[in-house]
Amino acid sequence: MNTYIKATQGTKDHCFYAFVEFxxxxxxxxxxxxxxxxxxxxxxxxxxxxxxKDNYWGGQRISFYDQGTLYQFFECGPAVVDYLQENLFV
Incomplete structure (x- = not known):
């Protein structure tokens, strides 16, 4: 699945489009x-x-922390958030 991701560490943001897999x-x-x-x-x-999991500007968003970095995954196309939710919320 491909989606937009924002990684925030301290005051620095890094936004990118990535392929997500488990x-x-x-x-x-x-x-x-x-x-x-x-x-x-x-x-x-x-x-x-x-x-x-919340809504951001009308689309769904999944967020979490890993080693002090906040990762935000934005809904971009069908089933991206569902795929993340099925694998993360277990």
Whole structure:
């Protein structure tokens, strides 16, 4: 699934469009660079805290903290939030 993500650490924001998938108890965020896919971040599901789901400007948003960084996943296309919700809210 592809979606927009905002990562906030302290006062710095990093916004990007990424492919999101779950592998071996990890949330893997990757981005395509031409034909290659580079991994941006691997997040251990056990380290996630403050998991929330809300609405942001008419779309759904899922947010959580990992090692002091706030990750926000924005609804972008069908089933993205549902996919995240099914794998994170267990």
């Amino acid at each position: 592998k071996d108890s990890m949330l893997v965020l990757s981005s395509f660079q031409g034909l290659n896919r580079s991994v941006i971040k691997k997040i251990n599901l056990a380290d996630i805290s403050g998991l929330t």
